[in-house]
Amino acid sequence: MPAWFSALASAFDLASPLALLLLPLPLLAARLMPAETAGGSGALRVPASVVAQARAGAGIAARGRTRLVLIAILWTALVVALAGPRLVLSATALPASGRDIMIAMDLSGSMERRDFDLDGQTVSRLEAVKRVGADFIRRRAGDRIGLVIFANDSYVAASPSFDTATVAHALEEATIGLVGRSTGIGDGLGLALKRLAPQGPEGEAEGPRTAKVAILLSDGTNNAGQTTPRDVAELARDLGVKVYTIALGPRDLANAEGEQDVVDAETLRDMATISGGRAFRVKTTDDLIGVANAIDALEGGRAQAPPLPLRRDLWPWPAALAFLCAAGLLATRRAA
Incomplete structure (x- = not known):
């Protein structure tokens, strides 16, 4: 079999x-149907003009052959359309790691502080996090990723999804003041864990089927919410969720010297240790980029998933041909 024919055949199914x-159904029907018995008493009154044309014979014979061809094409096109011809297209394989990742981001008032550099300009902490975080999310194609924002209250800004572009856009649209201006670290991580532990049909948490990761970013101290960070970290450990914490800001409680609204790096470090994750300290934009790359490497192991063939239906074309043949049959019938 020629190579070109094999390639052409593999492009369709x-x-x-x-x-x-x-x-072959019409041929079988014509062969198996009983023939008309001789000596039938049927009678048909035919106009004289038609009788004259029948004597000539050529016009009616030609139309009969045309109708026969149209009927054959009509039946063939209908059967081909019913068979559902499809064009097989190759799909690009996406990286897949089988991880569920929830990002819990602090959206308190202190994220407005302009003490980070980005493209040679001084920007707020939130602007730096948006730029680096959105880039990190888009790189995680193949993961199921979601976003929680927290301050006084906690809110799911993007439900876990494989659509990383939509989640990244949700991060870029985050606005300070949407959920308050305080810092509820425990509640923020708790809501992220809830989305990472779906409920079964009887209310019991399903066992972890994939690697589950929570990334918690905060630049303050827990001063809002109903839960304590340590209790939520222990819950993450029990659920098998690894928590990476990012303490954001140039100063923390250890060296703040009475300064308010600084990050509690020690609490965030304890949360990561309890859950089996890792704590990061970020003071500059370069640190933030380095942390994003480090987490991306730690949660790597992505491989190309087997490409799934994409199929485009072609049945409308033979169906349209069958419709045209039916119209042709109707036209020749009227002409007769």
């Missing part, structure tokens, strides 16, 4: 190939 068995 049929949704219902058994439908092609219907192709």
Whole structure:
């Protein structure tokens, strides 16, 4: 078999190939139907003009052959359309790691502080996090990722999804003041854990089927919410969720010297240790970029998933041909 023919054949397939068995059905019907008995008493009154044309014979014979061809094409096109021809297209394989990742981001008032550099300009902490975080999310194609924002209250800004572009856009649209201006670290991580531990049909948490990771970013101290950070970290450990914490800001409680609204790096470090994760300290934009790359490497192991073939239906084309043949049959019938 020529190589070009094999390549052409592999580019097409049929949704219902058994439908092609219907192709010889008209021939079988014509052969098996009983013939008309001789000596029938049927009578038909035919106009004289038609009788004259019948004697000539050529016009009616030509139309009969045309109708026969149209009927053959009509039946063939209908059967081919019923078989469902499809064009097989190759799909690009996406990286897949099988991880569920929830990002819990502090959206308190202190994120407005302009003490980070970005593209040679001084920007707020939130602007730096948006730029680096959105880039990190888009790189995680193949993961199921979501976003929680927290301050006084906690809110799911993007439900876990494989659509990383939508989650990244949700991060870029985050606005300070949407959920208050205080810092509820425990509640923020708690809501992220809830989305990482879906409930079964009877209310019991399902066992972890994939690697589950929470990334908690904060630049303050827990001063809002109903839960304590340590209790939520222990819950993460029990659920098998690894928590990476990012303490953001140039100063923390250890060296603040009475300064308010500084990050509690020690608490964040304890949360990561309890859950089996890792704590990071970020003071500059370069640190933030380095942390994003480090987490990306720690949660790597992505491989190309097997490409799934994409199929485009072609049945409307033979169906349209069958419709045209039916119109042609109707036209020749009227002409007769």
